Amino acid sequence: MTKTNLITGFLGSGKTTSILHLLANKDPAEKWAVLVNEFGEVGIDGALLADSGALLKEIPGGCMCCVNGLPMQVGLNTLLRQGKPDRLLIEPTGLGHPKQILDLLTAPVYEPWIDLRATLCVLDPRLLLDEKSVTNENFRDQLAAADIIVANKSDRATPESQAALHAWWQQYGGHRQLIHTEQGKIEGHWLDLPRLNRAELPSSAAHAHQHADKKGLAALSLPAQQRWRRSLNSGQGYQACGWIFDADTVFDTIGLLEWARLAPVARVKGVMRIKEGLVRINRQGDDLHIETQNVAPPDSRIELITNADADWNALQTALLKLRLAENA
Incomplete structure (x- = not known):
């Protein structure tokens, strides 16, 4: 079975930086894979992760939880069955909703393949001061679904953002872990913490995209000339x-x-x-x-x-x- 972690976080929270840090500090004897998704079409995160040494699959232009999860299933099956990694990190778009992804990862068909461990949500606490962020369903539910809240960018914190994080944690933290870090420095041992938070999340009513006609990952490349x-x-x-x-x-x-x-x-x-x-x-x-x-x-x-x-x-x-x- 492949140890698997979902790493969520709103736009600009530092997910890709965190994954790069984890890959740079992993056990060199282990084979890791990353399934990455972006809201846009051109695959920036894939370019950033290309030299990381990990097996990589991209789902561009929308989110992996759309279209009945089919793009995610294709990428997931390829990585698990062909790559056979020791660890799989899944990075949804910052506008992604976690419910459909977690539902798929815990489906009976994947029980022999996936050992789902802690879900991490990377948070820039300053977003708690932004009304558009805190009223966004996906922002709220990414936090609600996480076993570990990673308060990133502590070097950019302000007294106001620290107070907002403290107030949010007092109300919503529960029995989960809150970890403060900067520049995405996530410790590898956090990934092996168990998945404990099984809160029932509603599907996002607002979660819809206007998708371009996809032709797979080849669409990310330029035609000749x-x-x-x-x-x-x-x-x-x-x-x-x-x-x-x-x-x-x-x-x-x-x-x-x-x-x-x-x-x-x-x-x-x-x-x-x-x-x-x-x-x-x-x-x-x-x-x-x-x-x-x-x-x-x-x-x-x-x-x-x-x-x-x-x-x-x-x-x-x-x-x-x-x-x-x-x-x-």
Whole structure:
């Protein structure tokens, strides 16, 4: 049986960073797998996890709990039966609802395959001060379904967010564990804690997406001779716009970072090719984190998510101007 953990958390909470930390510190003798899903179409998390050493399956453009769980079942079956990992981490989109996923993982058909352990919810406590977040069904139910609440980004905490977390925990914490951390530093032994929280969650009435026509994971790649493309997705009051550029397209570093910093959206995430190699961009609200490496990625991918109207054409025009002239 494969030890399995569901790692949830709202947009920008730090799920992917937490998974990267776990993979970097796992027992090297163990084979781990990650089933990752994103709201958008272009597969940023897959790009971030590509060099982690784990077996990886992506479900882009929506969420793994939609469409009767079929995309998730295909990815799950492939990883379990072909990969035979010692540990499986499942990362749903930040807009994903946990009920359908947990129902599937505990279905009789998976009893011989899955040893479901603690569900972790990665939380940026500052979101408890944001009315749009705390009134979101998926945000509330991700927290309700968790065995362990990981209060991440403690280095960014404010007195107000600490007070909000304390008040929330007094009301909803129960007998679960609350762990404070920063930069997604989750300890591996937390994954082996048992699944104790079996609270009955309602299905999310608002949980619906407008899905593009999917052609599997091949849809994440550019056709031959195409230099770039744009993909859109929307649902639950959120919109996502992502771009993929070919391996020969190189961006101006300073201009790209300013574009990402100033874009009038809530979320920016990308792996982009620059003259120095690659830059990883992760922005939630005003928090901008960048990391550079002197290796070139196989392509460039960047995605923006917002719960307000956005002028994608204007943002695209500005982004295209940042391509270095010889690669435009």
